[in-house]
Amino acid sequence: MAKETIKIENLKRQFTMGSETVHALKGISFTIEEGEFVTIMGSSGSGKSTMLNILGCLDQPTSGNYEIDGVKVKNLSKNELATIRNEKIGFIFQSYNLLARTSAIENVELPLLYNSKVTSEERRKRAINALEMVGLGDRLFHTPSQLSGGQQQRVAIARSLVNNPVMILADEATGNLDTRTSYEIMTLFQELNKKGITITFVTHEPDIATFSGRTIVLKDGEIMQDYKNHKVQSAADQLAKLPLENHLS
Numbered sequence: 001m002a003k004e005t006i007k008i009e010n011l012k013r014q015f016t017m018g019s020e021t022v023h024a025l026k027g028i029s030f031t032i033e034e035g036e037f038v039t040i041m042g043s044s045g046s047g048k049s050t051m052l053n054i055l056g057c058l059d060q061p062t063s064g065n066y067e068i069d070g071v072k073v074k075n076l077s078k079n080e081l082a083t084i085r086n087e088k089i090g091f092i093f094q095s096y097n098l099l100a101r102t103s104a105i106e107n108v109e110l111p112l113l114y115n116s117k118v119t120s121e122e123r124r125k126r127a128i129n130a131l132e133m134v135g136l137g138d139r140l141f142h143t144p145s146q147l148s149g150g151q152q153q154r155v156a157i158a159r160s161l162v163n164n165p166v167m168i169l170a171d172e173a174t175g176n177l178d179t180r181t182s183y184e185i186m187t188l189f190q191e192l193n194k195k196g197i198t199i200t201f202v203t204h205e206p207d208i209a210t211f212s213g214r215t216i217v218l219k220d221g222e223i224m225q226d227y228k229n230h231k232v233q234s235a236a237d238q239l240a241k242l243p244l245e246n247h248l249s
C-alpha cells in the first residue's frame with residue numbers, strides 16, 4: 001500500500017463569534033497518498049482555507065484526528081508543530097507572501113534560517129538550486145517589485161521547496177494570475193508532482209482542477225464529491241494551445 005501523507009478523520013472546526021457558532025468544517029475524512037496531486041474545490045465559504053490551514057498545522061481542529069506523514073498532530077506542542085511545518089510542509093498563497101525589498105534568493109533562504117544544521121553556504125546553494133528549478137536562475141537578486149506576478153509566485157514556490165517538504169499546500173496559488181501565467185505555474189506544479197512531491201491545491205477554477213489527478217469538492221463544510229480524474233490534462237499542452245493575444249502580462 002502507498003504511504004499516507006495526509007490522513008484526517010472526522011475533522012471538525014467551529015468558530016465562536018459572540019453568541020454565534022460557525023461550523024466551518026462538519027466532519028471531514030480522507031487520506032491523501034504520497035505522490036498524489038489533489039485539487040480542493042468549492043464555493044466561497046465552503047471551508048477550503050479552514051481545512052488547508054489545519055492540514056498545514058497553522059490551525060488546530062475543534063475535534064477529529066490528523067496525521068501527517070505518519071505523525072499524529074494532536075497534542076503536539078507549539079514547538080513541535082513549528083518543526084513539522086518547517087520540515088514537512090511547503091506553503092504557497094494567493095498573495096505570494098514574499099518580503100518586499102528582499103531579494104529572491106534571500107526570500108527563498110528564509111525557511112532555512114531556522115535550521116541550525118544548514119550552514120550559510122549550504123543555504124545559498126539550496127536557494128539557488130530551488131530558484132533554478134522554477135526557472136528563475138537569472139533573477140536571483142531581483143526584489144519582488146522587480147518581478148512579474150508569475151515570477152513572484154515562482155519565488156514563493158522555490159521558497160516552499162527549499163526544505164524538501166513531503167508535501168506542498170497551495171491556497172488559490174493562481175488566483176491573482178492571468179490564464180497564461182496560471183497555466184505556466186500549473187506546468188511547474190505538474191513537473192514537481194512528477195518528481196514525487198505530494199500536492200494539495202485549493203482552487204476556484206474548474207480548468208485548474210483538470211490538471212490534477214483527484215478532486216475533492218467541499219460544500220458548507222462537508223465533502224460533496226471526491227473523484228479521480230481519469231483524463232488529467234497536461235498544463236504544458238493547454239499552454240501551447242492558448243491564443244497569443246491572451247498574453248497581456
Ligand SMILES: Nc1ncnc2c1ncn2[C@@H]1O[C@H](COP(=O)(O)OP(=O)(O)OP(=O)(O)O)[C@@H](O)[C@H]1O
Pocket residue numbers: 015016017022023024042043044045046047048049050051
Ligand atoms: N477565523 C475565523 N473566525 C470566524 N469564522 C471564520 C474564520 N475563518 C473562517 N470562518 C468562516 O468559516 C467558513 C469557511 O471559511 P473559509 O475561509 O474556509 O472558506 P473558503 O472555502 O476558503 O472560501 P474562499 O473561497 O472565499 O476563500 C466561512 O463561513 C467563514 O466565514
Ligand SMILES: [Mg+2]
Pocket residue numbers: 048049050
Ligand atoms: Mg479561502
